Amino acid sequence: MRKLLYFMSLVVTLAGLTSCTKDDDPEPSPVVGRWAIDRAKYSGFTGEFAGNNGREEDLSNSTLTGFSDEFEVKSDNTFVGTQRANGLVADYQGTWVFGSNQLTLKYDNGDEETLEFDNSRTPHKLTGTLIPTSQRFLNAARDTVLVNYNVQLIYAKKN
Template identity: 35%
Template sequence: MKKLLYVFCLGFSLISVQACKKDTVEPAAPVVVGRWEVNRGQLSGFIAPYTNLNNAAIDLYYYDFGSFASRLDIRADKSFTNNLRQGGEVVDAVGTWEYTSPTLTLNYDDGDDEDYTYTSAAGVEELAAEAQNITFPLSATSSASGQLRSIYRK
């Protein structure tokens, strides 16, 4: 009877130890997962006499670019939605994404792709789109050529 009691206690001990094993911890989601809103446009590439425009931040919604707004929803399942609003139109573009620090690549279902650069400084996370060539309005009758980069924040 004592042997049976010892075997029972030993079996119970082994089961108890097995039950205390830690669960597998899921890896943290990449830093790019979340909701990103376009925060501003950043100007660059202007030549003299317009070099003062370089690094200027502009509000893309109220500026002369057709009231541009965008929201990126980057999901942990590697899918995303880009809700674009410009000139009275609203479009949802969808696809999948890849992230290799610091580059986020959005692969749209229609075959297009875009690269963004992730940065984090002083608690502020940003995604910077690739620079696009623009003609920047200086007045009602003049403009200058340069580049515009959309900057997103969480």
């Protein structure tokens, strides 16, 4: 009887110790962290300007480009960021959701943006949707013409 009592005490003690182990913290979303503008990718050019399709422009050096955009995706499903262009500064914030490799930013002003998450390279990348753009270019005949094309902004993870 004494051995049975000793054995039962040991089982209860061990059960109590194992039930007190700390649960593993859930893995944070892969999009949590700091992101900064890295490059712009161009598409949608036609005619003599079609050679610009697929071209990527480095935007990572704001001293050269006059433009920067950095934001932090926080684990509490909020984000904050700052965009700088030609001496102007704009802060922004909102909430986010992530699923199916898509990060959706819901800005406090009501706007919404979806970025495609790419973890196949380091640093990880977020690619924005196509932004229709128009700009005047000099063509081969030395005439200034209005050209329509698309820009995609690509962000790189900083931590």
